[in-house]
Amino acid sequence: MTGLDFSAVxxxxxxxxxxxxxxxxxxxxxMLVATPxxxxxxxxxxxxxTLLRVxxxxxxxxxxxxxxxxxxxxxxxxxxxFGVNLPPFAAAVSGLGLYMAFTYxxxxxxxxxxxxxxxxxxxxxxGLSPPRILWRIVLPQMRAAVLPPYxxxxxxxxxxxxxxxVVAVRELTSVxxxxxxxxxxxxxxxxxxxxxxxxxxxxxxxxxxxxxxxx
Amino acid sequence: MNPELIREYAPLVLAGFATTLGLAAxxxxxxxxxxxxxxxxxHLRLPLLGRLCGAYVQTFRxxxxxxxxxxxxxxxxxxxxxxxxxxxxxxAMTLTSVAYVSEDFRAALAxxxxxxxxxxxxxxxxxxxxIRRIILPQALRVLVPPVMTNAIVTLKxxxxxxxxxxxxxxxxxxxxxxxxxxxxxxxxxxAVLYLTITGVLAGLQVAAERWVRRRYxxxx
Numbered sequence: 001m002t003g004l005d006f007s008a009v010x011x012x013x014x015x016x017x018x019x020x021x022x023x024x025x026x027x028x029x030x031m032l033v034a035t036p037x038x039x040x041x042x043x044x045x046x047x048x049x050t051l052l053r054v055x056x057x058x059x060x061x062x063x064x065x066x067x068x069x070x071x072x073x074x075x076x077x078x079x080x081x082f083g084v085n086l087p088p089f090a091a092a093v094s095g096l097g098l099y100m101a102f103t104y105x106x107x108x109x110x111x112x113x114x115x116x117x118x119x120x121x122x123x124x125x126x127g128l129s130p131p132r133i134l135w136r137i138v139l140p141q142m143r144a145a146v147l148p149p150y151x152x153x154x155x156x157x158x159x160x161x162x163x164x165x166v167v168a169v170r171e172l173t174s175v176x177x178x179x180x181x182x183x184x185x186x187x188x189x190x191x192x193x194x195x196x197x198x199x200x201x202x203x204x205x206x207x208x209x210x211x212x213x214x215x
Numbered sequence: 216m217n218p219e220l221i222r223e224y225a226p227l228v229l230a231g232f233a234t235t236l237g238l239a240a241x242x243x244x245x246x247x248x249x250x251x252x253x254x255x256x257x258h259l260r261l262p263l264l265g266r267l268c269g270a271y272v273q274t275f276r277x278x279x280x281x282x283x284x285x286x287x288x289x290x291x292x293x294x295x296x297x298x299x300x301x302x303x304x305x306x307a308m309t310l311t312s313v314a315y316v317s318e319d320f321r322a323a324l325a326x327x328x329x330x331x332x333x334x335x336x337x338x339x340x341x342x343x344x345x346i347r348r349i350i351l352p353q354a355l356r357v358l359v360p361p362v363m364t365n366a367i368v369t370l371k372x373x374x375x376x377x378x379x380x381x382x383x384x385x386x387x388x389x390x391x392x393x394x395x396x397x398x399x400x401x402x403x404x405x406a407v408l409y410l411t412i413t414g415v416l417a418g419l420q421v422a423a424e425r426w427v428r429r430r431y432x433x434x435x
Binding site: 081166173 | 413
């Protein structure tokens with residue numbers, strides 16, 4: 001083996017930058033879709049009519065029992081069997097979004113359980129509307145319980161965006177694979193890519209510490 | 216759905232299913248003792264070794280499992296170690312799994328009061344004996360739920376091995392798909408098989424948690 005040489009990889013920095021941007025964009029879009037959906041799913045499972053609860057519980061078991069990779073493939077390829085071709089980015093957001101929505105829902109359900117019933121009953125007695133109770137009483141109180149698991153699942157989401165490479169999204173991992181195919185420098189490329197992912201993970205961790213201090 | 220097509224390619228997909236089970240079993244079998252060792256090194260704050268284990272865990276938890284897999288398959292040959300797809304996947308997934316599972320072990324070790332370690336020391340128990348007879352039985356209650364969850368995560372993660380050419384369940388389904396141009400049949404078949412095994416594991420998790428509660432009590 002010849003010594004490590006990063007010059008070939010670093011010379012292609014615009015591609016790395018675009019890939020890193022795509023990874024962040026994908027993570028952000030999935031969070032934006034999955035967080036409100038997860039909250040609705042949690043409400044449906046805890047407060048909804050029995051039929052809805054059973055349906056959502058079954059769906060949750062289905063979605064969380066499958067590998068995220070297979071979920072992406074299902075969302076991407078099955079519509080194409082019926083003549084609907086989803087663009088790669090939309091397929092990645094739907095596949096990962098589906099998985100994360102049900103994952104976040106579990107976090108929110110645990111959060112609901114952590115809120116003491118007294119203030120909620122008091123708000124009911126004062127005649128506050130249920131959405132207002134949720135927004136003003138329940139959500140602020142579950143913040144401390146929800147934040148750590150929410151952020152740790154978000155960190156797995158960031159790493160799972162690497163799977164979007166199978167539906168041809170040009171995120172960091174997929175860009176990396178093309179880069180080492182071109183430069184014949186797999187070690188150096190993977191090292192740089194790994195460093196970028198690690199930097200993103202550290203940023204998430206710092207964000208979590210800040211948010212937790214404020215909570 | 217085309218039953219004839221599925222019947223024709225069932226052997227291929229079922230062989231993939233067997234590979235998935237084998238890969239997951241191998242990874243878990245290798246990862247459990249290693250994770251325990253890493254957790255003990257960190258828990259006892261062994262000089263140097265404890266730090267090294269800490270750095271290893273942080274690194275492998277910060278990087279996607281797919282990058283580790285690419286490293287084992289595409290990167291290691293540059294260091295003079297060329298691995299076939301299956302061993303490369305087993306190696307990469309074991310390294311990743313150890314990093315995650317060792318955190319479960321560490322939390323479980325931390326849940327055993329410090330005084331118990333001191334007592335085994337005072338009684339002059341050899342360290343292996345102390346861990347096996349005194350510490351682990353007490354840690355088991357905290358240990359079983361997250362370790363079983365991580366076992367299910369590991370099984371699901373084996374699907375990623377298809378990206379370096381391992382013909383496990385996902386890889387075999389993709390192969391059948393590429394030959395027949397029928398995505399729905401084989402992806403749904405793979406989904407059903409994955410759900411069967413994750414369902415069985417989830418059932419095992421409930422049984423294991425019940426067994427630990429009965430054997431070691433619900434704790435303080």
